[in-house]
Amino acid sequence: MDRLLVTGGSGLLGSNVAYLASTRFDTLFTYNAHQVNIRNCTGVKMDLGDRERVGAVVREFSPHIIIHTAAILGKQCDENLGLAQTTNVDGTGYIAVSAKEVGAKLIHISTDWIFDGKKELNTEDDEPNYLNEYGRTKVKGEEAVQASGASYCIIRTSLYGWNLRVGKLSYQERVLDSLKKNEEFYAPDDQFYNPILVNILAEALFEIYAKDITGILNVASSEVCSRYQFCRTMAEVFGLNSDLVRPVGFSPAYFGIPAPKHQSLDVSKAKGLLETKLPVIREGLSEMKRLRDTGYVTRLRREDKEALHG
Ligand SMILES: NC(=O)c1ccc[n+]([C@@H]2O[C@H](COP(=O)([O-])OP(=O)(O)OC[C@H]3O[C@@H](n4cnc5c(N)ncnc54)[C@H](OP(=O)(O)O)[C@@H]3O)[C@@H](O)[C@H]2O)c1
Structure with a gap:
């Protein structure tokens, strides 16, 4: 069995990747502030800010x-300029240099x-031009990966899914939460993106490793929609009242920082390379519902202390 190291195992993407990987890889995951337990994983x-520790874990x-x-x-x-720099830029550099040192393939999530957000659909060849510190540090993180000499694939994506940690809600889980409580949820009808379910993204990542795909790759849903459309479709798929989803004009106030109006990624390249099907929005959301209905979320959280005691 190949050995897989997943950083951010307590996060939305990392926990699902580690859980799904655990039957196919010898899987080690890392956490920082939130200790979690994941089936068959250590x-x-x-x-990430501790260079010595990162090197030691990887070695x-x-x-x-x-x-x-x-x-x-x-x-x-x-809000935390120093922390963003040490985590997203320096820490990513430590991971990349360590990957090079041990000869690991690095799949870096961007x-x-x-x-x-000026262009409606960004390809892998478009030059980054960030609007905020998150974007800046993620660009610098990509550059650190590229400069490391490690074999890498940089994945540019937008994602949603079920969190392992019970009290931690993704944007999409917050939509469900509000609608279930019969509360209105406001979403921009003029801001566009193509997020993908983390479970489908994870399958794409495993395939990228198996096929040794390198370089930069956009992996997202194959359909673009506004946040408002996304939330309405979510309500419909989950059998909730879609009229509670209200349109609102896009403005920086929505995220608390300047954000791109068009966040959509052109996935033509990924479609040509991958057998993993990149779904349209309704398909992804239907799969998210199916996962809940068939006990995936319960199983994901089964071994986690927070879920057991929370
Ligand atoms: N969520 C999205 O909508 C979205 C969209 C596009 C791209 N992405 C990218 O996808 C990746 C995963 O996102 P996510 O939504 O899964 O994030 P998340 O749920 O917020 O999880 C972040 C993870 O990073 C860990 N972390 C934070 N600071 C750290 C540090 N100093 N040292 C080590 N670990 C640290 C956290 O650990 P603790 O909680 O244990 O501290 C947690 O496991 C990110 O690279 C993000 O840029 C996300």
């Missing part, structure tokens, strides 16, 4: 593949927020 604490496990999901996201970066 978890270790690792602060000791000597993975064949590293999926680097850990990061500080969104507004938190503007974002659609590295663009300024």
Whole structure:
């Protein structure tokens, strides 16, 4: 079995990747502030800002593949400039240099927020032009990966899914939460993106490793929609009242920082390379519902202390 190191195992993407990988890889995941338990995986604490610790974890496990999901996201970066730099830029550099040292393939998770949102659909060849500190540090993180000499694939994506940690809600889980409580949810009808379910993204990442795809690759849904359309479709798929989803004009106030108006990623290249089907929005959301209905979320959280005692 190949050894896989997943950073950010306590996060939305990392926990699902580690859980799904655990039957196919010898899987070690890292967490930082939030200790979690994941089926058939070993978890270790690792602060990306601690160069020695990052090097030691990678050398000791000597993975064949590293999926680097850990990061500080969104507004938190503007609120903690130093932390965003040490985590998203320096820490990513430590991971990349360590990957090179042990000969691991590095799959680095980047974002659609590295663009300024002027172009409707960004390809892998478009030059990043960020609007905020999150975008800046993710661009610098990509550059650190590219400069490291490691074999890498940088994944630019937008994502949603079920969190392992019970009290931690993704944007989409917050939509469901509000609608279930019969509360209105406001979403921009003039801001566009193509997020993908983390479970489908994880399958794409495993395929990228198996096929040794390198370079930069956009992996997202194959359909673009506004946040408003996304939330309405979500309500419909989950059998909730879609009239509670209200349109609102796009403005920086929505995210607390300047954000790109068009966040969509052109996935033509990925479609040509991958057998993993990149779904349209309704398909992805239907799969998210199916996962809940068939007990996936319960199983994902089964071994986690927070879920057991929370
Ligand atoms: N969520 C989205 O909408 C989205 C969209 C596009 C791209 N992405 C990218 O996808 C990746 C995963 O996002 P996500 O939504 O899964 O994030 P998340 O749920 O916020 O999880 C972030 C993870 O990073 C870890 N982390 C934070 N600071 C750290 C540090 N100093 N040292 C080590 N680990 C640290 C956290 O660990 P603790 O909680 O244990 O501290 C957590 O496991 C990120 O690289 C992000 O840029 C996300």
